[in-house]
Amino acid sequence: MSNIIVQVISAGIVTFGFGLLFNIRGRNLVHTSIAGCLSWLCYLLCKNLGLTEEMAYFSASVIIGLYSEIIAIKLEVPSNNILIAALIPLAPGGGVYYTMQNLIYKNYLASFQNGIQTFLLAGSMALGVITAIAMLKFYNYMKVWRSNE
Template identity: 30%
Template structure:
């Protein structure tokens, strides 16, 4: 990893995230927030990687952080969470690992290629799991909140069925 100043790391991750958001045709309102999420996720990854020297754990927590911010902004800006989360995780994607895996395989250095490939797949799985955990917790929280609200409404207005259609 190249040791760039923090502001350059944030700037490059911000620009990459905004670029992917534009490519994915995200709403214009979400471009700057998506870039900020991507930049903050990348900074968290760098901090965690310098702290524990484990790319998989660092990626897991950074992806979870990006997913959490995406869920929060989805409610604030009235857009789907994927508008913020998908571009935000792209700076975490293991592009160099994929490239090096293929390079080692082409050069017939199969042991190095297999090792790098396992590392790359582990990082990719950490991204997916980080998003999955946060999204699952958020959805569970929303379901419980909805149930709590329905029970409160039943206490005030009496029992009712929201699934029943009026004829």
């Protein structure tokens, strides 16, 4: 349990640092850090529930996509301000590193396997964000449609 807490706090600190790097200020920086913590917590919970790596990345991306869109509406800022830095803890940097390392050492099969896994993780993240945006757009459409009846 304490390991999970340390990891979530570390994800928040990393997100805070990237938020500073991306020139995010004030309340947006706080919400960006919260989104980073939330993304890693969701990922860890999904992994503990036995979901695959890809599904854990997808679920975490949906959660932070929804969070960033809702907070962006409340704060009246672009959702990218919160979303981009919040995705940093999920970024599959290790997979890219091992893909390149195996490629340099001419271990082409391992390089290909790592590359495919990294591509699947990045695709899961992108699909999760797209799903979150589509869910909110559909919700808003239904809300307007019901009010016009």
